Amino acid sequence: MHILGKGTAVALVILALCPDAARAHQDEIGTLIIQHAYAEPAVLGGETLVRLAIENNGASVRQFIRLHSDAAEASQIEVRVAPGRFVPIGSMAVLPGEVLDLEETARVRLLRLRRPLAAGGSLEACLDFADGREKRIQVTVGKFELIN
Numbered sequence: 644m645h646i647l648g649k650g651t652a653v654a655l656v657i658l659a660l661c662p663d664a665a666r667a668h669q670d671e672i673g674t675l676i677i678q679h680a681y682a683e684p685a686v687l688g689g690e691t692l693v694r695l696a697i698e699n700n701g702a703s704v705r706q707f708i709r710l711h712s713d714a715a716e717a718s719q720i721e722v723r724v725a726p727g728r729f730v731p732i733g734s735m736a737v738l739p740g741e742v743l744d745l746e747e748t749a750r751v752r753l754l755r756l757r758r759p760l761a762a763g764g765s766l767e768a769c770l771d772f773a774d775g776r777e778k779r780i781q782v783t784v785g786k787f788e789l790i791n
Contacts, residue, residue: 674701675737677770680782682753685760691715693751693768693782696744699737706773707743708734712782714766715753722749734773760784 676698685691721729737743762785770778
């Protein structure tokens with residue numbers, strides 16, 4: 644996990660200059676901001692990876708425990724343990740003042756898709772936290788790309 648990579652810093656500059664773009668790619672839940680949720684295209688019965696960032700602007704640790712969607716039978720949070728190797732884990736802490744980047748060092752895998760996911764489409768998902776809070780989000784199918 645890292646706080647701000649080069650891509651995140653560039654995204655923050657772009658979003659500061661284009662506030663409408665910021666609203667289009669983030670949802671707020673209390674002191675958490677959910678940003679840039681996207682999933683890769685996939686076939687019926689297959690798997691997809693969901694990528695997003697969770698920013699904690701609060702003073703306490705928030706424990707992310709699950710992302711689920713009616714589009715899939717199951718999901719799992721995975722963390723990178725070696726280049727190209729991810730393993731499932733039960734939850735991930737989002738520390739105060741930090742961004743949990745679920746793209747490079749961790750991710751969510753949706754398993755046994757109930758429908759195909761085509762680029763340009765979307766799906767609804769729900770993020771669950773250990774304190775009982777949840778947040779419904781729209782996940783875009785296809786990758787969010789920064790404009791240079």
